[in-house]
Amino acid sequence: MSSWIPWRARAGTALLAALAGIGAFATPAPALAGSSSESPRSVTYHGYRIQVPADWQVVDLAENPRACLRFDRPAVYLGEPAEQNDCPAGVVGRSAGIVVEPITARSAGQTTAATARTQPGEATAPSTTSSDGTIRIAVEDAGVLVTAAHTPQTENLVRDVLASAELTQGAERTALPHTAQRADVNPTAAAGPQPGTYLGKGFDACAAPSQAAMNAWQASSPYSAVGVYISGSFRGCAQPNLTASWVTSQTSNGWRLFPIDVGRQAPCTSYSLKMSTDPATAKSQGVTAAAGAITAAAGLGIPAGSAIYSDIEAYTSTAACKASVLSYLSGWTERLHSSGYLSGFYSSAASGIKDAAAEYGNSAYTRVDHLFYAWWNGAADTNTGSYVPSTSWSDHQRIHQYAGEVTESYGGYSINIDRDYLDVGNGSTPTPTCTGANLDFASYTTVQNGSTGDRVKAAQCLLKAAGFDPGTPDGIFGPDTTAAARNFQAGKGLTADGVVGAKTWTALLSRGSTPTVQNGSTGEAVTRLQRALTAALGRTVSIDGVFGSGTAQAARDYQSSRGLGADGIVGPATWGALQAGK
Numbered sequence: 001m002s003s004w005i006p007w008r009a010r011a012g013t014a015l016l017a018a019l020a021g022i023g024a025f026a027t028p029a030p031a032l033a034g035s036s037s038e039s040p041r042s043v044t045y046h047g048y049r050i051q052v053p054a055d056w057q058v059v060d061l062a063e064n065p066r067a068c069l070r071f072d073r074p075a076v077y078l079g080e081p082a083e084q085n086d087c088p089a090g091v092v093g094r095s096a097g098i099v100v101e102p103i104t105a106r107s108a109g110q111t112t113a114a115t116a117r118t119q120p121g122e123a124t125a126p127s128t129t130s131s132d133g134t135i136r137i138a139v140e141d142a143g144v145l146v147t148a149a150h151t152p153q154t155e156n157l158v159r160d161v162l163a164s165a166e167l168t169q170g171a172e173r174t175a176l177p178h179t180a181q182r183a184d185v186n187p188t189a190a191a192g193p194q195p196g197t198y199l200g201k202g203f204d205a206c207a208a209p210s211q212a213a214m215n216a217w218q219a220s221s222p223y224s225a226v227g228v229y230i231s232g233s234f235r236g237c238a239q240p241n242l243t244a245s246w247v248t249s250q251t252s253n254g255w256r257l258f259p260i261d262v263g264r265q266a267p268c269t270s271y272s273l274k275m276s277t278d279p280a281t282a283k284s285q286g287v288t289a290a291a292g293a294i295t296a297a298a299g300l301g302i303p304a305g306s307a308i309y310s311d312i313e314a315y316t317s318t319a320a321c322k323a324s325v326l327s328y329l330s331g332w333t334e335r336l337h338s339s340g341y342l343s344g345f346y347s348s349a350a351s352g353i354k355d356a357a358a359e360y361g362n363s364a365y366t367r368v369d370h371l372f373y374a375w376w377n378g379a380a381d382t383n384t385g386s387y388v389p390s391t392s393w394s395d396h397q398r399i400h401q402y403a404g405e406v407t408e409s410y411g412g413y414s415i416n417i418d419r420d421y422l423d424v425g426n427g428s429t430p431t432p433t434c435t436g437a438n439l440d441f442a443s444y445t446t447v448q449n450g451s452t453g454d455r456v457k458a459a460q461c462l463l464k465a466a467g468f469d470p471g472t473p474d475g476i477f478g479p480d481t482t483a484a485a486r487n488f489q490a491g492k493g494l495t496a497d498g499v500v501g502a503k504t505w506t507a508l509l510s511r512g513s514t515p516t517v518q519n520g521s522t523g524e525a526v527t528r529l530q531r532a533l534t535a536a537l538g539r540t541v542s543i544d545g546v547f548g549s550g551t552a553q554a555a556r557d558y559q560s561s562r563g564l565g566a567d568g569i570v571g572p573a574t575w576g577a578l579q580a581g582k
Contacts, residue, residue, distance in 0.1 A: 045078040045100045047171025048123060048142035051164040052076050052098070053157070061101075068207070069238035071097035071149040080104065081240040083210035089405050089418045091206045091236030092262060092313055093271060094133065096154040098161060099147040099238055103138065103174045107145045109243035111138065112299055117176065123165035130155065132292050133233025135162065142167055143174030147238065151273055189244075191251035193305030197396070197425030198256045200224055201380060203408075203417040204401070206237040214250055216411025225256035225422050231296035232262035232289070232311070234273045244301040258372070258399060258422070259302055260346065262311040263289040264328065268321035269313065277320060279327035280514060280572055286310075286331025287513065294339050304340030307424070309372045309399075314348035322355045329356070330366040334512060337465075344370035346401075349387040357388040363491035363511070364579075367467045370424065372399040380421040396425035437461045437473070440543045444505040444535040449498065451477040459500045462508040463488055494581050505535035507581035514575035518568065521547040529570055532578045533558055 038054035052058065053074065059067050061079030068087035069077050076098045101107050115136045116125035123142065128135050135148040135158065146165075150158040195202075204227025209217070217223060228242065229235050251257060264285055265271040275282040293308045302308075310332050315321060333343035345368040347353050353373040359365055371393045373384065382398040384390070403419040439458050447456050452475055460473035463484045470484035482498035489496040492507050500508075510532035515525050527545040533554045534541045541554045552568040560566040562577050 072236040087206040142171040189301040195256040202420040208242040213413035221410040261293040266315035282324040283327040283331035286328035290335035307342035309344030342369040346372040349373040349375040446501040503581035510578035
């Protein structure tokens with residue numbers, strides 16, 4: 001079998017479409033800060049005028065209605081997008097782009113609580129929030145919805161373009177429909193967690209297909225699942241069709257969705273948006289990415305219990321790069337779990353997937369729930385060859401992207417897709433986080449085979465949350481719990497005897513995010529710290545989530561006894577010692 005793995009991001013040939021037709025035209029204008037040395041052009045649509053850099057593509061959708069709204073190259077798109085766009089499947093990455101379209105019932109479905117609205121007589125909003133690398137403004141006096149995509153590097157340029165906006169005499173008011181002004185508050189819902197339990201073929205496309213295309217493909221294609229890019233500040237395509245009502249319609253019709261987020265990429269790539277080379281920072285970035293994905297999913301009506309897949313493109317692995325990627329995925333997974341979602345990971349089988357498989361049992365990382373791997377070998381199955389052992393992610397936790405960037409047509413609708421084969425299920429409930437279980441004890445006494453009680457139940461829950469399944473937490477320490485404890489201990493470099501004593505308790509209780517906490521800090525991390533210090537020191541530390549003088553003294557005592565700087569500030573070194581069971 002071929003082991004060739006695709007690089008999904010492919011630059012297209014630049015196309016400069018001159019504006020034409022009534023209501024859309026371009027003329028020279030004064031210079032715009034941050035653009036090329038050429039004078040920018042003045043672009044007007046529906047009485048809304050902005051100054052865009054001269055080297056941006058300008059596409060009139062009245063002339064090119066099926067043009068793909070892609071943000072991997074600077075462009076401005078004017079007009080109403082066609083319901084079906086000619087988008088390549090493999091667009092990944094973002095530069096900058098702006099879409100100016102009329103306010104209609106369809107476009108209004110894209111609005112959320114973050115959408116700004118201009119005041120009467122104004123063409124720009126003084127304060128606009130960027131959400132997921134996107135700024136959206138409803139300019140009602142011109143009857144247009146403006147969507148601006150950017151990266152951290154291009155945000156100021158995009159904001160300059162938006163700040164240049166003005167109304168012309170041709171502006172005609174269209175109010176944003178009242179029902180769309182907070183479309184994210186009570187969205188219609190998907191028909192259960194996605195993708196749920198499913199075995200069979202699916203596809204993913206850069207932009208969500210139209211309803212008509214989905215209906216035609218459902219009737220005559222071999223596919224019943226579709227990958228949809230719901231979030232991520234590095235998405236390459238706009239999503240004019242993707243709304244909560246679209247999600248409801250597809251899932252009600254029997255489609256399974258596998259939601260995808262495209263965020264920061266591996267630090268050993270040339271992408272413009274990369275995760276940090278510092279693992280702790282990368283993990284924090286994964287948490288942030290997951291929070292954005294959860295917001296997007298909730299706004300689309302995709303419920304808890306669904307899996308969301310982080311798209312990390314192919315990279316040439318190094319030890320440092322691998323550590324960053326797996327740390328990012330740890331933060332991604334932990335944040336998704338905290339809101340009841342499952343975590344998925346898309347990458348090349350030869351890079352990201354192979355790296356994740358190599359650390360499958362390493363408790364230093366929080367393992368993702370599902371794999372979505374690119375291996376374009378043409379085989380519609382979930383075999384992973386030599387990249388992933390058959391025993392890893394073997395419980396209906398796999399999606400295989402087995403062919404890429406092929407155009408297929410059904411019922412008169414052609415779409416450029418990647419072909420996928422799914423074997424997913426047994427995953428409607430994410431890995432337990434021990435929410436609701438009692439983990440707070442005045443002492444964490446040793447438990448082992450034959451022990452019973454609440455402490456055994458707590459140890460079982462913590463082992464399960466760490467990815468080492470002892471079976472249902474029932475408070476009875478039997479052979480399965482012993483095996484799970486041994487595997488956890490081995491991953492931490494502890495004596496693998498299956499006995500949960502002080503060191504194992506310390507490693508289990510401290511597991512999770514590692515923010516710096518100190519006197520005055522509050523929250524879940526402080527609670528975990530207090531539990532872990534109680535186990536490590538063998539004395540009671542008040543477990544209340546408030547870092548006061550007692551916690552500070554316990555932290556100093558722990559640091560001193562472990563040869564750390566005894567300042568009472570719990571940072572990476574102290575967390576590292578605790579999570580290693582020291």
